[in-house]
Amino acid sequence: MKKLILAAVFAATFSVSAIAADGGKKYDDSKNISYYVLNQFNADFNSAENVVWTITPTSQKADFTIDGVKKTAFYNLSGTYLGVTEEFDYKKVPSAAKKEIADTYKDYTVGQVIKFQSAESDMSFYVNLAISQPEAIDYFVDLKKADSEILVRVSAQGGVYFFKQVK
Numbered sequence: 001m002k003k004l005i006l007a008a009v010f011a012a013t014f015s016v017s018a019i020a021a022d023g024g025k026k027y028d029d030s031k032n033i034s035y036y037v038l039n040q041f042n043a044d045f046n047s048a049e050n051v052v053w054t055i056t057p058t059s060q061k062a063d064f065t066i067d068g069v070k071k072t073a074f075y076n077l078s079g080t081y082l083g084v085t086e087e088f089d090y091k092k093v094p095s096a097a098k099k100e101i102a103d104t105y106k107d108y109t110v111g112q113v114i115k116f117q118s119a120e121s122d123m124s125f126y127v128n129l130a131i132s133q134p135e136a137i138d139y140f141v142d143l144k145k146a147d148s149e150i151l152v153r154v155s156a157q158g159g160v161y162f163f164k165q166v167k
Helices: 002-021 035-044 095-104 124-128
Strands: 049-055 059-066 069-076 081-087 109-118 137-145 148-155 160-165
Touching: 035 069, 095 137, 095 148, 095 160
Parallel strands: none
Antiparallel strands: 049 059, 059 069, 069 081, 081 109, 109 137, 137 148, 148 160
């Protein structure tokens, strides 16, 4: 009985300190985001606002706003930080890449551009998906035409690589 009471007191103390440590951010407990990921996220993005968590079959992700910029942080299911994305202005993509896109994909129009800053520590996520490993910063450019939509990856050095057929 003593052990049960002691365990309950410990759990209550732990819960209160965990709630106090997160600055009052709201999380949907039904999504079962790991405690480790929540702590890692709070350490990496301590000024994040409007945090919304989602679990997919391959990752745990947090959509949030920081300094007025909407971002998404990705963690694998075991809690390892994979990287963060944000919308990006096509005008800021390396000029060599814009030239190659214009030459190679003449009939396509540029849609959304996403900047992806990866965590350099664990790239096994990309190996498991059988895709080429991104560099520390990559840009993903959505290209559309009437009957097709593709996604290309642009390296920070301006290389353009086909990534995925969307439609």
